[in-house]
Amino acid sequence: MTAKQSINITDFDYPLPDDRIAAHPLQQRDSCKLLYRNAIGEISEHVFTDLPGLLPDDAMLVCNNTRVINARLRFRKGAEADGALIEIFCLEPHDPSDYALAFAGHGPCRWLCFVGNSKKWKQGALSMPLTIGGRKVTLTATRIEKIGNASVIEFAWDCPDVTLASVIEAAGEIPIPPYLNRSTEDSDKTDYQTVYSRIEGSVAAPTAGLHFTDRVLADISAKGIPARELTLHVGAGTFQPVKEDDVSKHMMHSEFISVPLDLIEELATTSRRVYAVGTTSVRTLESLYHIGCLMSRGEWTGEVPQWYPYAQDHPALSASEALLAVASHLKAAGLTRLVASTRIIIAPGYQYRIVSGMVTNFHQPKSTLLLLVSAFIGDSWRKAYDYAMDRGFRFLSYGDACLFEKMP
Numbered sequence: 001m002t003a004k005q006s007i008n009i010t011d012f013d014y015p016l017p018d019d020r021i022a023a024h025p026l027q028q029r030d031s032c033k034l035l036y037r038n039a040i041g042e043i044s045e046h047v048f049t050d051l052p053g054l055l056p057d058d059a060m061l062v063c064n065n066t067r068v069i070n071a072r073l074r075f076r077k078g079a080e081a082d083g084a085l086i087e088i089f090c091l092e093p094h095d096p097s098d099y100a101l102a103f104a105g106h107g108p109c110r111w112l113c114f115v116g117n118s119k120k121w122k123q124g125a126l127s128m129p130l131t132i133g134g135r136k137v138t139l140t141a142t143r144i145e146k147i148g149n150a151s152v153i154e155f156a157w158d159c160p161d162v163t164l165a166s167v168i169e170a171a172g173e174i175p176i177p178p179y180l181n182r183s184t185e186d187s188d189k190t191d192y193q194t195v196y197s198r199i200e201g202s203v204a205a206p207t208a209g210l211h212f213t214d215r216v217l218a219d220i221s222a223k224g225i226p227a228r229e230l231t232l233h234v235g236a237g238t239f240q241p242v243k244e245d246d247v248s249k250h251m252m253h254s255e256f257i258s259v260p261l262d263l264i265e266e267l268a269t270t271s272r273r274v275y276a277v278g279t280t281s282v283r284t285l286e287s288l289y290h291i292g293c294l295m296s297r298g299e300w301t302g303e304v305p306q307w308y309p310y311a312q313d314h315p316a317l318s319a320s321e322a323l324l325a326v327a328s329h330l331k332a333a334g335l336t337r338l339v340a341s342t343r344i345i346i347a348p349g350y351q352y353r354i355v356s357g358m359v360t361n362f363h364q365p366k367s368t369l370l371l372l373v374s375a376f377i378g379d380s381w382r383k384a385y386d387y388a389m390d391r392g393f394r395f396l397s398y399g400d401a402c403l404f405e406k407m408p
Contacts, residue, residue: 013365014385022150022255023180023393024143025191030213033393035398037377037384039408045391048211048401051359052219055403057346059357060272061220062237062263064280065229067197070172072184075126075141085117086126088141089175092167092256093141093237094152099201099233099256103165108156113235130170132162141169144362158348171328175203175267177397179364191398201233207220207397208278208360228266231258232342242366243256251305252345252368257284259338261330264288267354275357281371282355282376287342287352292322293367303341309350347371348378355390357405362388377404 016295026032034046036054039268046054056062071090077083085232089327092362095110102109115121121143130137137159144152157167194209195217220227237253244250267274267288276282287304293315308314317325330338345368358376362385375383384402393400 003127004296007349007371008245009242009250009366009371010116010245012367012370013380014389016395017039018364020389020393020395020399021179022396022398022400023182025210025398028213029195029211030216032211033386034211034391035388035400035402037380037402037404039405041380041407042376042386043387045387049072049216050225051145051216052225055220055223055225055272055275055357057224058272059225059275061225061227061275061277062268062281062285063196063209063212063227063229063277064232064284065194065196065198065210066202066206066231066233066280068121068174068192068202068205068234070398071203072169072175073128074126075142077120077126078221081084084120085268086118086121087114088153088173089114089203089236090153091150092201092233096192099199099391103163103168103200105164106160106162108154109164110152110154112147112150112151114149115143115153118151125378127226128171130157132159132166132184134164135159137167137170139167150271159201168335179203179396180398190338190377196229196231199231199233199258201231201238201350201365202231204234205397206232206234206278206280207399210398211359211401212277226272229262230260230263230281232256232282236279241364242368247345248251249373250345250368252343253345254281254303254341255339257287257340257342259284259288261327261336261338264323264327264330264338266318268327269298273356274354275359276355276358279358279360279363279372282358282360282372283342283346285354286331286346286350286352287339288326289317289319289322289345290344291338291340292325296322296325300329304344309346322353345371346375348375350375352376357403357408360402360404361397362393362402363401373404374404378407401402 073088124141125142128139233256334360
């Protein structure tokens with residue numbers, strides 16, 4: 001595929017009745033169904049606890065350790081908090097822009113946010129009383145400026161001993177996907193986090209990881225398969241529909257990634273096949289290859305452009321060469337971790353460089369995530385989805401899982 005080759009998103013549609021969208025997960029995470037589509041196209045039904053036995057002995061599992069934050073904050077206008085409801089949805093830190101610094105901060109900070117019912121908030125600060133660690137804290141929100149369809153909001157609180165992480169935890173709620181058509185419930189606080197989530201920053205879960213339990217991870221380890229972690233903070237853009245029929249006109253959202261140097265070096269030298277947990281891990285791993293290509297030419301600016309993988313003058317580096325270029329760049333700068341952004345779109349015609357297998361969920365019709373799956377297993381995505389529909393699989397974030405292996 002070239003950067004502007006036409007792909008019609010209507011070719012990636014399928015009927016998805018509302019009653020096939022799982023509104024809640026199963027009580028036992030790892031008891032969900034698992035659709036396995038192997039490298040020669042054979043499809044079979046399993047239970048997620050079968051995953052360790054289905055993974056090849058020479059696999060390496062790579063997971064996204066991001067943690068979903070309580071990104072949805074509901075303020076009430078008025079001194080008595082009895083006025084209009086204003087919903088602030090935190091997207092990403094603006095000042096400081098570093099996630100770790102933002103969450104560890106004890107003073108005012110600014111975030112890029114969506115504002116719901118914004119017409120009712122023309123001026124002034126909003127406030128919210130909180131109790132954090134037994135202390136009374138008042139959180140205030142002030143709108144600073146508009147950037148596109150989002151706003152820069154300054155958050156401040158009157159207790160310097162409290163971090164933003166504690167404030168967000170106390171003030172907000174988990175932002176479950178809109179297609180669940182329900183309000184957030186207490187159970188979502190744990191259900192919508194992976195068991196290995198550690199690094200705060202996502203506004204949506206890397207949902208393929210929701211099926212993993214300590215038991216499954218222990219069984220994978222007992223088989224001698226290493227499990228590694230990286231970070232991609234999932235943005236609200238993950239729910240952004242492809243509005244244009246022609247995919248080349250779709251603007252992909254940018255997402256923050258962070259990968260340790262030692263993992264990059266291991267990926268560059270390992271003979272193991274890389275199995276990514278979730279499309280977020282897939283996008284991060286594949287972005288590493290293109291970052292290395294950009295670095296090799298001295299063209300790295302901090303973000304992988306959307307269409308760069310399809311450029312006609314793209315350097316034909318091996319995966320190892322590209323990853324070693326990233327490692328060399330980091331070492332020269334005295335860094336132990338790559339921190340970058342990616343806007344990569346993976347669509348049919350894309351050549352996978354790092355990932356040999358993926359654990360993923362069933363995705364929305366006409367979505368970029370379905371394009372990514374199609375790029376991986378070709379047109380057989382439809383056969384797999386038809387199989388799942390016929391056999392009563394549950395779809396989307398709280399639904400069942402897939403294990404796909406790349407075609408030879």
